Amino acid sequence: MARSVTILDVAARAGVSKSAASLALRGTGYVSDAKRRAVLEAAAELGYRPNAAARAMGSRRSGIVGLILDDLRNPWFVPAVEGLSAALHDAGLRPLLGDWRLEGSPLVDRFLELRVEGIVLVGTLDGAESALAGIAPLPAVQVGSPRAQAAGAAVVTNDDAEGARRVVRHLAALGHRDIAHLGAPGTPVGDARRTGFEDEARRLRVAFRSVDAGLTEEAGYRAGKEVLAAAHRPTALFAVNDMAALGALSAAEDLGLAVPRDLSLAGYDDTPVARLRAVGLTSVDNASREAGQVAARLLAELIGGGPLPGAPRATAETVLLPPELKARSSTAPPPAVVR
């Protein structure tokens, strides 16, 4: 194991002190141009790589923030992570990813041992309450509707109620006067979307009903079948998410209903599946990338002392971002004969 190159090797080769080399490499403080160049050149020649652990020791700063992802299997978080990543980088911080489902609470321990400067919780994080309690004094921001909220963490999320309202407006504008919602009560997104749906339907004087389904395809299939097989069936279905909408799509097909001729169908989240030509599902696109950016900036602010330098932690704050409707081929005017 050839001992790796240290800053002392670089300093020696450049003919300067280790302090000067350190300054030159980081680009802070006073170093003459000549020395700076010599140091940089020596570093390049030797293939010098700063040792992150030693740097963390010396500076008492790790420069990293931990991102706890809810579930890698559900890549809805990708745009959010992109936004986070970019904005964190601008603040001189580096993200480290971990999967909550996969690693569980040891993940939090690991982040704490790495002395992360802040934590971003991405998604719902089922059953994370106890683990989250451990991060108490650290700056934390949660992006996406939280179930387990870390004590005092700021929350940046999409305005799910508004998204649901937009779906109703879209369907109503197409002429639908009887809409059913396949909901997922008890989940944060489920509750917000249902509330938005019902409020707007009421406001627009559209007949509506909400049935309990769930967030999975299976749940959408079952609830869809129930609603569509009933005596008086709605002309449009709004599912709590794209998965449930796809389940409902299967249910409609089973019953011989064509989408969108006999039934309009809308989902939520604008997942890649919704965009498939074979599916073409009308959905709602969360401004997740922007949410990630906002969260990162918020966190950077909290880490950098925050707006209340004396207080132990900035007060919990909730930022809501408006989503965007993506109309596709699964929604159309209702059949004329109906009603």
Added chain:
Amino acid sequence: MARSVTILDVAARAGVSKSAASLALRGTGYVSDAKRRAVLEAAAELGYRPNAAARAMGSRRSGIVGLILDDLRNPWFVPAVEGLSAALHDAGLRPLLGDWRLEGSPLVDRFLELRVEGIVLVGTLDGAESALAGIAPLPAVQVGSPRAQAAGAAVVTNDDAEGARRVVRHLAALGHRDIAHLGAPGTPVGDARRTGFEDEARRLRVAFRSVDAGLTEEAGYRAGKEVLAAAHRPTALFAVNDMAALGALSAAEDLGLAVPRDLSLAGYDDTPVARLRAVGLTSVDNASREAGQVAARLLAELIGGGPLPGAPRATAETVLLPPELKARSSTAPPPAVVR
């Protein structure tokens, strides 16, 4: 910023030396039971968290391995990462995730600065050749078909040729005698799958043709349309992956062909979409979880000195794992009238 509690605080409270505390906390070496208990208790009371950076300094070992993921958007890697994660843990190593598309070569720099003990490359990693050159002396394993192979890295991958052969056998057994393949030549998976397809079709004396498509839905749609609109159309289509298969599905629908009545369709990768009821696509399930495990064990062996303690790096080795066919509703016997 209350200075965090160190091992010295723990040692003082337990009434032992820092060395004893260190030994007790790690569970190595000789410590009396009484002291061990006292130390553990003191640590718990104080909420002691070892400082990973300091530990890395002292031991000259980081205990972490970097996982470079090709693209978070394509969650095919999840089972592989699960397998990796579990097996690495058993070897006392911790995985750190990074996304190649998102972060690019700075990701490699970061891993090197963190002094990771090994690197796992997950997936194809387009354009990563130069970055990968930098990891030269580190143990590295690549899981999934590589395009950019790190010099001397071992490769653990799925036997794509075998998977393609199984698809052909399945279709032939159903009675198909004319099969087309929508391929993605030039990509590692594309080439292997096409070769397997053609070899088996030839062996079974089944008429076949391969057309160039690509790995996306769009590519599958275009190539599917071309093949299906031709004068003599095949009774079955085998696409290079599920996305392309879904594109072909749309093409078939556009042409008024019902799947599987008029046309059987198979994909590859067994993505969640293939499993959706509304889709029901016959596909091939890669043994990715197992691939991850094998890769992790291989890497752990390389890190722990490896089978050739003198050599600079174990010779590149390729492990092939057999995949499994998942027959679903998109494949059926061909229509009797045809041919």
Added chain:
DNA sequence: GGGAAACCTTGGAACGTTCCCATATATCTT
């Protein structure tokens, strides 16, 4: 009962940085 082997304990050195301070020189200000 004498020596070896196992068990236990500890203080100091080392790891590779950054930070802090002391000092030196150049450049401005009046």
Added chain:
DNA sequence: AAGATATATGGGAACGTTCCAAGGTTTCCC
């Protein structure tokens, strides 16, 4: 010309661990 400021330089301490060597017990075996 005398300070004041900005610029530059380097030596030593600190960060929180693990490792090492050295010493002290106990246990075991012949």
